[in-house]
Amino acid sequence: MAHVSGEHRFAAPPARVYELLTDPDVIASGIPAVRSHRIVDDDHWNAKVKPPLPLAPSVTIHFEVLDRRDDQHAALHAHGAGADATSTFDLAPDGDGTLMRWETEIHLSGILDRFAGSSLDAAAQRQAARMLDAVERRLAS
Numbered sequence: 405m406a407h408v409s410g411e412h413r414f415a416a417p418p419a420r421v422y423e424l425l426t427d428p429d430v431i432a433s434g435i436p437a438v439r440s441h442r443i444v445d446d447d448h449w450n451a452k453v454k455p456p457l458p459l460a461p462s463v464t465i466h467f468e469v470l471d472r473r474d475d476q477h478a479a480l481h482a483h484g485a486g487a488d489a490t491s492t493f494d495l496a497p498d499g500d501g502t503l504m505r506w507e508t509e510i511h512l513s514g515i516l517d518r519f520a521g522s523s524l525d526a527a528a529q530r531q532a533a534r535m536l537d538a539v540e541r542r543l544a545s
Contacts, residue, residue: 406524409507412536416543418475418495421502424539425493426469426478434538435531447472453485486514508532 414421424430428449432441439462441451447469454462463485470490471479479492493506510528 405512406510406528407507408510408525408528408532409505410532412504412506413498414502414504414539414543415500416502418497418502420543421495421504421539422475422478424542425504426472426480427542428467430538430542431467431480431535433541434535436534487512506532 428441428443432438432449432451435451435453437453437455439452439454441449443449449467451465451467452462453465454460465482465484465487468481469478470481471477471492475495477492477494479490482489482491488511489508491506491508493504496503496505508528510524512524
């Protein structure tokens with residue numbers, strides 16, 4: 405299991421940041437191994453992920469928004485292929501921008517658990533940084 409958390413400041417109002425943090429297109433763009441994604445409804449989507457390993461099959465990861473408090477808080481859950489992750493974020497106005505506090509808990513099972521070892525925390529931190537970068541890119545465009 406890995407548990408990572410942090411804070412990030414965005415130069416945008418909470419409503420815009422919230423919109424991006426719950427947008428399947430933005431989330432998919434922040435995960436490097438995603439090959440495609442399909443939106444089921446406002447709170448559910450699936451992503452086809454191809455792990456960067458020779459002969460590794462593509463897998464489907466299911467995403468769900470568990471809890472929404474518009475412009476303030478959301479909890480998202482992702483599961484599939486031996487991975488189970490729950491992320492939450494809380495947003496607060498901060499001057500002319502937004503302060504986000506976030507945390508993610510990841511559980512692995514099967515072969516993923518055996519291969520991850522102690523590097524899971526570092527990998528989770530890198531993935532969180534990628535996701536924040538995806539939101540920042542979208543804010544800049």
